[in-house]
Amino acid sequence: MKNLYPFFTFLSLTIAIAQNGAPASPYYNGFNFNLNGTALKDALATKITSTHTNMLTYSQAENALRFTDLDPNDATNTNVLLVYGNSNNLCNYTSESDFGTSGDATFHRRRNKNADVTSSNLCAWNREHIFPQALGNPELGQTGPGADVHMLRTCDVDRNSLRGNKLYGPGSGDAAVVGQYWYPGDEWKGDCARIIMYMYLHYGEQCLPTSTFSGTTVSSDFNMLDLVLQWNAEDPVSQYEDNRNTYLSSTSTTFRQGNRNPFIDNPILATKIWGGPIAQNRWPTLGTTVPFTLEDVNAVTIYPNPSYGNVTIVSNVFIEDIQLISLHGQIMREIKNPVFQNNSLTIDNLPKGLFFLRLSTEELSTTRKLIIN
Numbered sequence: 413m414k415n416l417y418p419f420f421t422f423l424s425l426t427i428a429i430a431q432n433g434a435p436a437s438p439y440y441n442g443f444n445f446n447l448n449g450t451a452l453k454d455a456l457a458t459k460i461t462s463t464h465t466n467m468l469t470y471s472q473a474e475n476a477l478r479f480t481d482l483d484p485n486d487a488t489n490t491n492v493l494l495v496y497g498n499s500n501n502l503c504n505y506t507s508e509s510d511f512g513t514s515g516d517a518t519f520h521r522r523r524n525k526n527a528d529v530t531s532s533n534l535c536a537w538n539r540e541h542i543f544p545q546a547l548g549n550p551e552l553g554q555t556g557p558g559a560d561v562h563m564l565r566t567c568d569v570d571r572n573s574l575r576g577n578k579l580y581g582p583g584s585g586d587a588a589v590v591g592q593y594w595y596p597g598d599e600w601k602g603d604c605a606r607i608i609m610y611m612y613l614h615y616g617e618q619c620l621p622t623s624t625f626s627g628t629t630v631s632s633d634f635n636m637l638d639l640v641l642q643w644n645a646e647d648p649v650s651q652y653e654d655n656r657n658t659y660l661s662s663t664s665t666t667f668r669q670g671n672r673n674p675f676i677d678n679p680i681l682a683t684k685i686w687g688g689p690i691a692q693n694r695w696p697t698l699g700t701t702v703p704f705t706l707e708d709v710n711a712v713t714i715y716p717n718p719s720y721g722n723v724t725i726v727s728n729v730f731i732e733d734i735q736l737i738s739l740h741g742q743i744m745r746e747i748k749n750p751v752f753q754n755n756s757l758t759i760d761n762l763p764k765g766l767f768f769l770r771l772s773t774e775e776l777s778t779t780r781k782l783i784i785n
Contacts, residue, residue, distance in 0.1 A: 434695055439463070439661055439672055445698060449632065449777065453685045456674050457613040463661075464614070464671040470554035473561050474539055476667030478525040480656040481566040490524060493652055495540055495565035495603070496575065496587035496596055497521035529569060540567030542607045544577040547623045548615075557615045561660055562673050563607050580604060581626040582639065593626055602647025605640045606675040609682055612636070614671075631768070631779035632686050634741060641688030644679050648692045712771060718783035722760040725771070727752060733772040736762065736782070 435445065440459075447455055468476060481492040498521060529538045542563050545552040552558035567575075574589065580601075581593025588595055596604045611619035612635065620635045627639035653676045659665050661672040674681050678698070679691035713726040725734070731752070736745040736759075744767065750757050762784045770779045 434697065436661070436672060436677055440677075448684050450685075452681065453613065453633075456681065456685075457616075460610065460614050460671045460674065464560075464669055466668055466670050467556070468559050468561065468667060468669065470559045472667055473559040473564055474528060476561045476660075477539065477564060477566050479665065479667060480561055480659045481652075482525065482655070483522050484651045484655060486522070491522040492525045492537065492566040493522050494537060494571075495542075495567050495600055496571045497568060498586045498597060498599070523566070523568075536569055537566045538569050538572055540565045540572045540575070542604050543611050543619055543624050546577050548618050549620070549623065550618065552618070557611065557619060560611070560614070561667070561669060562610055562614075562656075562671075565603075579624055579626045580608075580639070598647065600647075601643040602649070602679070603653060605643035605647075606649075606653070606673060606679065606682075608640055609636075609644070609675045610673040613674075630686050630688060631770075632777055636686050638688060641682055641686055641691070644675065644682050645689040645691040649676055649679060649694065712778060712780075714769065714780055714782070717780075718785050719762070720785050721762050722758055723762065723769070723782065724756060724758045725752075726756050727771070730773060731771050733770075734759070735770040735772070737768040737770055737779075739766060739768075 435443065443459065444455065445452075478492065482489050483491045483493040523535060523537045527536050529536045541552070541558070542565060543552065543557070545554075545558050548557060557563065571587065575587075575594045575596075578589070578592065578594035581590055581595060583590040583593075583595025585595075585598060587597035587600065595601075608619075608621050608624060612621050621637050621640050622629065622635055625637045625640055627637040630636050630638055630641065653673075657672050657676045659667075660669045662668050663670075678694045680693040680698070682688070683691050712731075714723055715726075717723065725731075731750060732748070734747040734750050734757075735743050738744055744763065745759075747759070764784050767782045767784065768779045769782045770777055
């Protein structure tokens with residue numbers, strides 16, 4: 413069944429599900445959460461970049477993981493939780509005494525926080541780059557984005573190697589290679605999606621979601637993919653994610669960065685920016701207005717399609733900008749502040765080919781495929 417994402421002029425969808433709570437204070441004090449679309453994306457990007465005041469070195473980032481990745485179910489604060497791990501996978505090596513017997517099914521899911529690859533433990537963990545270093549443009553390196561702990565996770569050495577630089581792709585169940593892609597597991601897919609969205613906002617063109625995820629791009633942003641938004645909606649935030657976010661944004665922790673991942677704070681912020689399936693809303697008082705998309709036939713109608721050189725746009729909402737965009741992203745024609753007569757506008761003399769027609773308001777937009785014969 414298709415979901416409908418109503419245009420904000422008509423409907424304001426307020427969602428009160430999942431966890432109670434409010435925006436983290438004082439981090440978001442004064443932030444305008446009434447924004448949507450690109451305006452919200454840009455505002456959050458500015459927020460998480462300007463508050464990232466403590467730049468960790470690569471070695472400091474590894475030490476930070478001993479605190480950020482602690483297993484919430486371990487009262488002793490001895491073990492870190494391993495991304496991609498599950499209780500059915502075992503460490504491939506002969507275990508050290510720290511880890512009990514070789515049949516201990518927790519090997520793959522958690523490890524002693526001090527058993528990183530620099531230790532003598534055979535069952536070790538190392539840093540998994542949720543956004544692989546080599547897939548950045550330019551490569552992430554070991555400073556800046558490459559040492560951002562919001563992106564790094566503790567991981568079993570073998571599973572880290574198995575993932576390598578594979579793009580994330582569809583799957584189900586536990587983490588595994590699926591064809592040419594890597595499925596992170598049902599428990600971890602939301603974590604990965606929220607990390608990739610954070611990296612995109614923070615580092616822009618260097619960390620595009622299209623560089624590390626497979627799938628179809630969304631109409632509102634050719635750099636974002638539907639699979640990222642799907643995973644963000646399907647896998648709610650865990651206590652583990654909250655603990656990491658709190659540690660890294662703290663003003664007093666040893667390996668703090670100062671900034672937060674807003675998509676952990678509230679996954680529905682992604683819906684407010686890019687549309688797609690409605691994600692978990694952790695702030696029940698947040699009135700959530702989501703962008704209109706291809707399914708909103710009552711808001712905008714375009715005909716004929718395919719056409720022979722001209723199309724008519726019928727819109728029940730105020731359109732401020734119309735762009736005809738080629739498959740390569742080039743703007744072929746643009747009409748700013750178009751004048752509609754009786755909610756209708758006809759555009760003539762269009763070139764032949766397959767295009768995207770983007771209709772925008774002050775904050776939001778929808779994009780339709782358009783065929784000109």
